[in-house]
Amino acid sequence: MDLTNIFMIAMVMVAIVLAVAEVLKNTFKINTRYMPITSVVIGIFVGVICWPLSEYPLYMMLMAGFIAGLTASGTFDLLKASKKVGEL
Numbered sequence: 001m002d003l004t005n006i007f008m009i010a011m012v013m014v015a016i017v018l019a020v021a022e023v024l025k026n027t028f029k030i031n032t033r034y035m036p037i038t039s040v041v042i043g044i045f046v047g048v049i050c051w052p053l054s055e056y057p058l059y060m061m062l063m064a065g066f067i068a069g070l071t072a073s074g075t076f077d078l079l080k081a082s083k084k085v086g087e088l
Contacts, residue, residue, distance in 0.1 A: 005056070006064045013050070013068035017043045018075055032080070036073035043069025 021039045024030060030038060047065020051058050 006060060006067065009050075009054070009056070009061070009064035010067040010071060013043060013046050013065060014071045014075065016046050017065075017068045017072040020046070021072060021076065035076055036070075039073035039076065040066060040069035043067070043072060 017039055020042050021035060024038065024042070025032070025035060043065040044062055045065070046068065047061040047063075048058075050065075051061040054061060056064075
């Protein structure tokens, strides 16, 4: 088991985490300041949910979910910054 497998799993999870975080943000009116930690928690939760469906151990899926959450929060910040630039 190497990091390549973890990153490949995380890449698939990023879209799921980003979509769920956006839905939660709009539904519960979560402040954007809390979105990075929300994305990480959602990523870990998605990793736990996907664990029975995969052949990898739980710790590997938790790590992939954590990386997916961090990547999704970075993507969220990047999109937010590009909207501000586009508004000028």
